[in-house]
Amino acid sequence: LRTGFPEVIWGQGKTTNQIAQIIEVMRSRSVSERESRNPVVMATRIEPEVYSELQLKIPDLKYYASARICALVPPQLEPQYHGTISIISAGTADLPVAEEAAITAELCGFGVKRLWDVGVAGIHRLLSNRHVLTEANVLIVVAGMEGALASVVAGLADCPVIAVPTSIGYGASFGGLAPLLTMLNSCAAGVGVVNIDNGFGAAILAGQILRTADKLSNSGFKQD
Amino acid sequence: LRTGFPEVIWGQGKTTNQIAQIIEVMRSRSVSERESRNPVVMATRIEPEVYSELQLKIPDLKYYASARICALVPPQLEPQYHGTISIISAGTADLPVAEEAAITAELCGFGVKRLWDVGVAGIHRLLSNRHVLTEANVLIVVAGMEGALASVVAGLADCPVIAVPTSIGYGASFGGLAPLLTMLNSCAAGVGVVNIDNGFGAAILAGQILRTADKLSNSGFKQD
Amino acid sequence: LRTGFPEVIWGQGKTTNQIAQIIEVMRSRSVSERESRNPVVMATRIEPEVYSELQLKIPDLKYYASARICALVPPQLEPQYHGTISIISAGTADLPVAEEAAITAELCGFGVKRLWDVGVAGIHRLLSNRHVLTEANVLIVVAGMEGALASVVAGLADCPVIAVPTSIGYGASFGGLAPLLTMLNSCAAGVGVVNIDNGFGAAILAGQILRTADKLSNSGFKQD
Amino acid sequence: LRTGFPEVIWGQGKTTNQIAQIIEVMRSRSVSERESRNPVVMATRIEPEVYSELQLKIPDLKYYASARICALVPPQLEPQYHGTISIISAGTADLPVAEEAAITAELCGFGVKRLWDVGVAGIHRLLSNRHVLTEANVLIVVAGMEGALASVVAGLADCPVIAVPTSIGYGASFGGLAPLLTMLNSCAAGVGVVNIDNGFGAAILAGQILRTADKLSNSGFKQD
Amino acid sequence: LRTGFPEVIWGQGKTTNQIAQIIEVMRSRSVSERESRNPVVMATRIEPEVYSELQLKIPDLKYYASARICALVPPQLEPQYHGTISIISAGTADLPVAEEAAITAELCGFGVKRLWDVGVAGIHRLLSNRHVLTEANVLIVVAGMEGALASVVAGLADCPVIAVPTSIGYGASFGGLAPLLTMLNSCAAGVGVVNIDNGFGAAILAGQILRTADKLSNSGFKQD
Amino acid sequence: LRTGFPEVIWGQGKTTNQIAQIIEVMRSRSVSERESRNPVVMATRIEPEVYSELQLKIPDLKYYASARICALVPPQLEPQYHGTISIISAGTADLPVAEEAAITAELCGFGVKRLWDVGVAGIHRLLSNRHVLTEANVLIVVAGMEGALASVVAGLADCPVIAVPTSIGYGASFGGLAPLLTMLNSCAAGVGVVNIDNGFGAAILAGQILRTADKLSNSGFKQD
Amino acid sequence: LRTGFPEVIWGQGKTTNQIAQIIEVMRSRSVSERESRNPVVMATRIEPEVYSELQLKIPDLKYYASARICALVPPQLEPQYHGTISIISAGTADLPVAEEAAITAELCGFGVKRLWDVGVAGIHRLLSNRHVLTEANVLIVVAGMEGALASVVAGLADCPVIAVPTSIGYGASFGGLAPLLTMLNSCAAGVGVVNIDNGFGAAILAGQILRTADKLSNSGFKQD
Amino acid sequence: LRTGFPEVIWGQGKTTNQIAQIIEVMRSRSVSERESRNPVVMATRIEPEVYSELQLKIPDLKYYASARICALVPPQLEPQYHGTISIISAGTADLPVAEEAAITAELCGFGVKRLWDVGVAGIHRLLSNRHVLTEANVLIVVAGMEGALASVVAGLADCPVIAVPTSIGYGASFGGLAPLLTMLNSCAAGVGVVNIDNGFGAAILAGQILRTADKLSNSGFKQD
């Protein structure tokens, strides 16, 4: 991955042994390289049973159940960049994907605000939380079914919006195709879409956006 | 078609001669049958050039350009049923489909309210017209691109909602597939979807809904 | 959901604990608000095993096995609106979806008539029950395989028709895509389509249609 | 093609010159071979303008405009096989495909009965012509939009049914995909489906079916 | 189903109890009606475990394991119609579908010839069995993967060809879509296609074809 | 659109008259509101012939032919934000989309660097321009055919990457579906995808990202 | 492109001016570089009208009409590699793609054998030309409609087979998707598939295969 | 299969008994025919549990776990042809498909070089192994997710490239459709694509390519 981000393992389709081994290799590499300012090692798509086995081999491995992520984390994990990633989700069933985004962002050193269960069927809940949208530096919108939330949020917000379609739904949702197309065709401009259920990817993109701000500032552009 | 609705010709893929001939056949049938309380004859999907030719053959044929509909209409055409069909559209380019719905409904004897250009990218315009939603007896929502408007409207309204996806859009809209899937997966329950660009079908369904109310009332159900 | 409808939980993809908890929250909210004229709480897509566990926690929870719905229901549940929702299904395997529509409608306070197993392969069965179609105020048609029943019914009936494609079939049915497309392209106008297997959504839309009549009457339109 | 059938050219995507040349080659081959009992040469998918040019080069070439077929035909063309192919179509716009089937069958030496415009939206027209179905030896059903006619016919008839989906329709018809899937998933068993708009192929299959009877009889099976 | 064919139950998605019950209902109906010349009752898509349970309830129920069909059959089951249905399959894995066609045809009273494992990858095996093709009265071709066998057979044979795509394959076979499209686009005319894996439907169509011959003969057409 | 961005018209599917009228309305609104720091009015998807007509009505309207954009622009148009948007395209045919992104970004007040024709078939051209990637603050990657460029760039760069699939290609490109899927499945994390051919949307998203830096700086976060 | 192959321009979507300019640039580059052993410059997808204009600017530009290719060719163009590329096509309409492959291969310095119009509907024509298959060093199979020819050829031949699906067909051919899937699922192993209508790509791959042989021989592997 | 290749069984969807039986039949046939220069018998898609059972029946059966292949192999298995097949894979999860290709090629008597885990997200790993590409005689590229590796490799290499898309990925990968389309649309010419996950087919095609060189040499073409 990119400089300064944690080492990440995609857990899906790997055996417990493989995952454990890669985690330890990454841990030692992080340590030896030293220069890493964020010696976090994380794995996504880890089911509870897999974590139970991993924990026996790596006792200091932490588990974020709702995000299905496990990680080696330093004692205190605090935001290392300015700005906040606000994550908004439509329904209860979208939670695992939304949390994958949230925990990934936090493990990468970013500040996160969560706003769950504000689907457009009851739009007043979203509207009464408009400050979350207006105060955000970057927004991640997680929604399944028809995925309309992304368009509505992008219409209300004035910052970059990252849309994550989820596979939540049935029938003509076709495994997340419906919200994916919705988000790609958003009538509100300025929405970047990631793969279905890809909370991880959304967090990395959001992180890159906040780091861009950091770098631009560091290069002194506000001196003039 | 059903009792009491006008005679309708689907103009697409028919020659001008065929259309003119069917119109005259239908006119004479309407006249001879007499009992028809709505002797309207209409044709949908009529391009301006086709109308120019039709007009030469049938001078009293009226044209509704934005709806691409032409019709034989009685001198005064007034609502013959109680209640109102409110039609809401997302963007300027959806107008032809929205007007197809509106003119069809009016020719069928229903009162129509129009609310154009209230797409979710600028949701305040929709919200500042909430009375249109709350006062409606039936709602028709016409939207292309991602079609998110239908979900938002269904979440705000408390009446039957008919959703019409349009083929307006490009790329991953796939000719209207995107808003079609959006509307079918609406997280707000109680939305009935018709074919892409089918303003006509939406108006007929809306009309049936208002006639149901009429019939139920006529059968005296409020006497008790 | 909309005013006057029951509180509804979409059971699919939720744990038994989550469902039990939401039911109790909704029960207390219904009670405290009081003004609710229909203090029903219901959950759809509940498999028998899930109900077995739920019942231990909520002894007064009722189960409608064929509809996969469980609900808290008042002692006597009687129609609270005028008119009838007639539900027609094509084959034995479509029953769960048809019953999901029927039970939902009844729990929402509507009168329901059922006509099962009248697929178009033996159209005489449908034709010898034509009175069900002509007497209906709203029709829900549930069909899998090729879904042709919706077109035939819409051609015979003179009231709003709601079509529910089901995932029953195999091969080129593609999980319900075949009947979905059939229903969207119905050559008989005035058919509103809901998502594949969405008996619940069909019932809500049908309910809204019957309530429209009620509201129009209450607003005194028949006085003149 | 098979023994005893006419020589056929698929006109689509060929130049007028190519078509004219192939027709003459086939004519001379037919003549020289002599033994052919059906010296017909035909070309399908011929637009009127193409025929105008062909006629200049081959004055005795006949044109069947509604079927878009041109052919060299012997002075009197009479059925050469027992039995009848009954062809049923749903809407006016399906006519070219239905006629392609009808003219092909006649040029191949089969007796044809036509029943046009009996779509399921007005099923009474089909039912009042039930004798066409019950008297048929083979049925060809031509329908676009949702294609439900094939299932209804197969449920009523007691003979082989060949279903031809057409590209007539719009939106979610997806160029004929909707009626194609409908016909493949027909809940009435015993329906064979051909390609979208393939009236020609349906006629050839129907012809083979009638010839099977002829051959079985000739092989003396009724002697016992 | 149609006159003279057995009563058939589609076993897929039915419980053992439901199947057992329907079989007994059909048996008594067959007996009471008497006029049935073929008192066979059959059920398709019956897995071995389901049959084990059914057998306990209906001891005289016979099982055709490779066809996944169980049936009540009269002591001797002999062809009742003239002519033969020849069934050709491409690969070993297509066997269940090919046998579903074969057993269905036999239970319906037709003579069947089987030619298994003659896929086009080794076309010599097909060519050295050409007599099967030339002697056939009707052909059923069963093939998965790319389904090319149907085109080749139709090119060699001179009788009606029914093509059955199977879901055998992987990857870009997309559950049988590949052979389905192959068969619909067959460059050899006169192929009727049924649904993916629908051996049953192919047999019924083939049976109708042979019965057409029978009826035409009985109506005395060979007297002249 | 969002605060501080120009007024934008989507030209596709609008008549010349409609476009001219909207431009003038927007011009007067911009002037009257005054507070706008960027009084640019622009229209996308304008073909040369349309511009020829527009120019007659609005003489000061400028045309960017390769981008198919026309705009009212202030005398000098200079970057108003810090940082640079680097735009990379794969092939010559992708140019219109890449320029749509570039001109949009410039009209919005952002600095732009262009790197054209660096498709992965000749990856050395991309590699010898690596400084463009490493110096970028935001990257827009425009590619048709298989769209592999986005993954390669995202793997090399350390900033947010916005991927724009184009409809350039043929056959199994399916109008841009191929590069769209490629970009959504990018094995390099942190890629946000916009609709096929949507250069405009990519530029707006990139602009939002650079403005995030500006805002964060303004809010004084670097003071500490 | 690769070493030793001609310079190639993809003509589709380029203006005549652009094409003429690129040809001249490539000509001078070829000349100046000298070391090129094959100073051919070619452009594919050139319609006749485009060539007419090009010829005015570049008089020595040659046109291969059936292949839609134009090229600068040295006085005598002779095979420069051992072995032969045999190209087989199914129908007349596939000719342009088959010739694109043939002319490309010849311009690249390879010997080509053509076998046209041997579709599987009349498999005897293919079988009576079996020597073409058995003598080939590489085979290119070009077929539209259902594309079955590739499987049959691969089953008969004992050399690498490159399959080119074409967009020839209609209806469920879906622009070449049908033969594409057929070829990808070929039951005969060892078939490499290129994009729909991509005769050019097939020729390049075939050329690489013959060059591999050349290189292996040159590296002296037959000395032992 | 073709002359000189091993006998191969496609294990998927066959019972252990069927596989064991076919292996033994093939072994005896190989022995009796004698002339076979490569008496290898192999089966693909064999899960570990299946092998455990097979081993009991056929003790000398060898298992290649990572390739899911089992085989009867001669004591020493050495390359029998000149040249090398280099196999390149993108990610850890693509290993089973890559090994299926590798082991198949080795069992067929070809020399194999492996280069694993060189996905384009970290393109430096591929670039620092460029010698593998430049030294290869034939390349097989195995990649899932977006499959971009194939285009990059084809752009760098100068030999035939065979691309194998894998089903590794999720969401909009649609079971391997994404990399399949990527590879078919490769902007680098000369890539032949096989079915999703079809490592076996890629190896056979690669083998045919190397054998072409052998045959051309044997036919003496280097004598001159």
Ligand SMILES: Nc1ncnc2c1ncn2[C@@H]1O[C@H](COP(=O)(O)O)[C@@H](O)[C@H]1O
């Ligand atoms: N949940 C996820 N979704 C998509 N990509 C992921 C996910 N988790 C990890 N990755 C990516 O996968 C890479 C590791 O893949 P692997 O080498 O297979 O473990 C990481 O560098 C990430 O870019």
Ligand SMILES: Nc1ncnc2c1ncn2[C@@H]1O[C@H](COP(=O)(O)O)[C@@H](O)[C@H]1O
């Ligand atoms: N725009 C439309 N979209 C869908 N259906 C229509 C439309 N206009 C008319 N129809 C239907 O088409 C029928 C007439 O079709 P036809 O007989 O082909 O003229 C009418 O009865 C309507 O049900």
Ligand SMILES: Nc1ncnc2c1ncn2[C@@H]1O[C@H](COP(=O)(O)O)[C@@H](O)[C@H]1O
């Ligand atoms: N394997 C099968 N595939 C398709 N249709 C079948 C099959 N088996 C039975 N059927 C049809 O299903 C009908 C019975 O359906 P059911 O009433 O659900 O048992 C029969 O009349 C047949 O038309």
Ligand SMILES: Nc1ncnc2c1ncn2[C@@H]1O[C@H](COP(=O)(O)O)[C@@H](O)[C@H]1O
């Ligand atoms: N007919 C064709 N189909 C696919 N690719 C082609 C074709 N003709 C040329 N190409 C490729 O397109 C490249 C040139 O593209 P361009 O720079 O746009 O002219 C060549 O190097 C070829 O690889």
Ligand SMILES: [Mg+2]
């Ligand atoms: Mg906004």
Ligand SMILES: [Mg+2]
């Ligand atoms: Mg509502």
Ligand SMILES: [Mg+2]
């Ligand atoms: Mg009706």
Ligand SMILES: [Mg+2]
């Ligand atoms: Mg019947």
Ligand SMILES: [Mg+2]
């Ligand atoms: Mg034949």
Ligand SMILES: [Mg+2]
């Ligand atoms: Mg990077």
Ligand SMILES: [Mg+2]
């Ligand atoms: Mg072979």
Ligand SMILES: [Mg+2]
């Ligand atoms: Mg190369």
